[in-house]
Amino acid sequence: MDELFDTYNAMKDFLSFDDSDAARLKALAPVFAKHGAAITNAFYDQLGAMPSTAKIIDGRVEALKRTHIAWMGQLFDGEYGRPFFDRQFKIGDVHVTNNINPEYVEGVTTTLRLGGRAAIIEEMGNTNEALQHFDSLVKVLDLALMTINLAYQEERLSRISAFTGMSRKLLENLVKRGGKKK
Numbered sequence: 001m002d003e004l005f006d007t008y009n010a011m012k013d014f015l016s017f018d019d020s021d022a023a024r025l026k027a028l029a030p031v032f033a034k035h036g037a038a039i040t041n042a043f044y045d046q047l048g049a050m051p052s053t054a055k056i057i058d059g060r061v062e063a064l065k066r067t068h069i070a071w072m073g074q075l076f077d078g079e080y081g082r083p084f085f086d087r088q089f090k091i092g093d094v095h096v097t098n099n100i101n102p103e104y105v106e107g108v109t110t111t112l113r114l115g116g117r118a119a120i121i122e123e124m125g126n127t128n129e130a131l132q133h134f135d136s137l138v139k140v141l142d143l144a145l146m147t148i149n150l151a152y153q154e155e156r157l158s159r160i161s162a163f164t165g166m167s168r169k170l171l172e173n174l175v176k177r178g179g180k181k182k
């Protein structure tokens with residue numbers, strides 16, 4: 001897990017996610033406190049519109065909305081260290097163990113980017129400052145998504161390892177070599 005946290009930190013550097021992003025995200029907390037419910041409704045409307053995702057959320061949309069709003073609130077608390085990583089990784093785990101295809105998770109993130117952009121512009125106007133805040137939002141959503149995807153990769157390798165009896169190390173080496181035996 002420490003190795004994965006190192007990967008998370010490397011991705012943070014790669015995205016140039018820094019203290020000014022953290023400060024802007026914290027400043028966005030009231031915007032999302034106000035618009036979070038509408039964005040969450042759009043998120044579940046999107047999942048409800050496609051039969052393959054609608055059947056997964058059927059009957060539990062109200063409960064899912066509550067956990068989703070809580071998750072969204074944490075994006076704006078200004079802390080992006082180990083607890084943030086652990087939380088996103090656990091969310092990845094929950095989705096992979098529920099056999100939810102990762103492309104659905106990636107696809108529905110668009111509603112968060114677009115809904116977030118509209119909310120920021122509504123509250124801050126169509127200004128450079130609003131654009132800078134939107135950039136920080138995109139970065140934190142991408143960081144969350146990358147971490148969720150790390151959980152998918154881990155779980156998939158573990159499942160193949162358990163099924164085939166091949167060690168994790170051997171499987172990881174195979175992936176790195178592009179499937180070539182030598």
Ligand code: HEM
Pocket residue numbers: 047052053054056057064067068071090091094095098100104105106108109
């Ligand atoms: C960026 C995308 C997504 C985010 C941020 C997100 C967020 C969350 C969160 C915070 C939870 C609660 C996790 C916990 O119990 O600790 C959750 C659970 C769940 N999500 Fe998502 N979700 C996303 C995408 C999806 C998609 C695409 C689907 C279905 C097609 C989905 C279906 C579910 C289901 C069924 C659960 C409940 C799992 C359980 O309790 O066993 N989610 N999600």
